[in-house]
Amino acid sequence: MEWSTRPARPDQPFGSWADDLAAAFVRLEPRRIAEAPFAGAISKVDAAPLQISLVKASGHTVHRLASHIASSTDDLCFVNLQLEGLGRTSQRGHEQISAPGDLAVADTTQPFEIAHRHNFKLFCFAVPRRLLPDALFDHPRLGLSATEAGRALSRTLTSYAELCLTGRQSATTSAMLGAHIAELIAHAPDFLADISVERVHTPVLLSVMLDHIARHCDDPELGAPALAKKFRCSERYVHRLFAATGRSVGEHVNEQRIAACVRELLDRNSSHKTIAEIAFDGGFRDISHFNRLFKRCNGLAPREFRRTAAH
Missing domain, CATH: 2.60.120.10 (Jelly Rolls)
Incomplete structure (x- = not known):
């Protein structure tokens, strides 16, 4: 209306x-x-x-x-x-x-x-x-x-x-x-x-943690320990929160990082960047791990994905 x-x-x-x-x-x-x-x-x-x-x-x-x-x-x-x-x-x-x-x-x-x-x-x-x-x-x-x-x-x-x-x-x-x-x-x-963040109702805290991951996925240190420190709760509590989503903290982080790297590979303004630079800018530290994860998510290796997108 x-x-x-x-x-x-x-x-x-x-x-x-x-x-x-x-x-x-x-x-x-x-x-x-x-x-x-x-x-x-x-x-x-x-x-x-x-x-x-x-x-x-x-x-x-x-x-x-x-x-x-x-x-x-x-x-x-x-x-x-x-x-x-x-x-x-x-x-x-x-x-x-x-x-x-x-x-x-x-x-x-x-x-x-x-x-x-x-x-x-x-x-x-x-x-x-x-x-x-x-x-x-x-x-x-x-x-x-x-x-x-x-x-x-x-x-x-x-x-x-x-x-x-x-x-x-x-x-x-x-x-x-x-x-x-x-x-x-x-x-x-x-x-x-x-107050202790563990007193906050679970959906509230989980939503805000997911938002934090979306905004800071390029941080190589981002993971359960970093979230526990950021939101003043135990690492065990973080894992318990994310269990409700059916995916681990790492899986959520990697999903956001891969999505960010995909955007970079599709962006013509980033064509001067190497695959490694894009991976490291996205928060990955291991290029081999990035290549395997990227192919698993997109069906193509990063270099093939970029070449295909260019055509």
């Missing part, structure tokens, strides 16, 4: 935006911050048990008023993941400032204000309140962008949201992703806290 507003009349600065917000979320009242022309767009998908929306708009504020709540039966929370711009969410005397990569929580059963002074873009996860712990509403501090672990969690949520919004998944797949997103959000405060 999609909504788009570009008001044509000066006396109606938001056009149908209030109705668009009500259709996509709950009844909200938009208010102007500046005199600049307004434009807004919402794309929404159902990923039961939650709904995911991509919101892009000019700067303005939205208010959830007591009168809205009195006539509503909704029991939702908005968990907004800031993508662009700077947001400010105020509720119950508490203020959350959100830079790109940060989360902010707004409970629709109580009044709130969400303000953006300039153009912004965000993902809104509309989550049933019962799926989120009470601790999430007690002066939440969800500045994910401030730490590497938080940034990894933010990227994971973004990837899942983008996947759902493509609309190419079945209802079952979307529901699975939605349930996982809700679980990631529910455990975000624990993950950012200075």
Whole structure:
């Protein structure tokens, strides 16, 4: 579902935006911050048990008023993941400032204000309140962008949201992703806290470790010991986490490395690089091991693969 507003009349600065917000979320009242022309767009998908929306708009504020709540039966929370711009969410005397990569929580059963002074873009996860712990509403501090672990969690949520919004998944797949997103959000405060990482729920930690592997596969030291050190847990615990995927840590790492090397071999801008240089840049230390693994994954040795791709 999609909504788009570009008001044509000066006396109606938001056009149908209030109705668009009500259709996509709950009844909200938009208010102007500046005199600049307004434009807004919402794309929404159902990923039961939650709904995911991509919101892009000019700067303005939205208010959830007591009168809205009195006539509503909704029991939702908005968990907004800031993508662009700077947001400010105020509720119950508490203020959350959100830079790109940060989360902010707004409970629709109580009044709130969400303000953006300039153009912004965000993902809104509309989550049933019962799926989120009470601790999430007690002066939440969800500045994910401030730490590497938080940034990894933010990227994971973004990837899942983008996947759902493509609309190419079945209802079952979307529901699975939605349930996982809700679980990631529910455990975000624990993950950012200075606690033993082994207390974090398994799907959360596994997702972030897989994201770390995807971003750092070119590190020759990457493996179970490095992950254990990075995420402050035992090496045995790392292996136990990855057992649930049906593949070892090494297999996940090598898959990412081979994929990176394939991209390099297909890239004409890398045609000056030798096979060994590409392998070492990808994180491999043993060229013979790389050649065997590459052929097993792609059916051709790296040199043959490059030659075939060139034709």
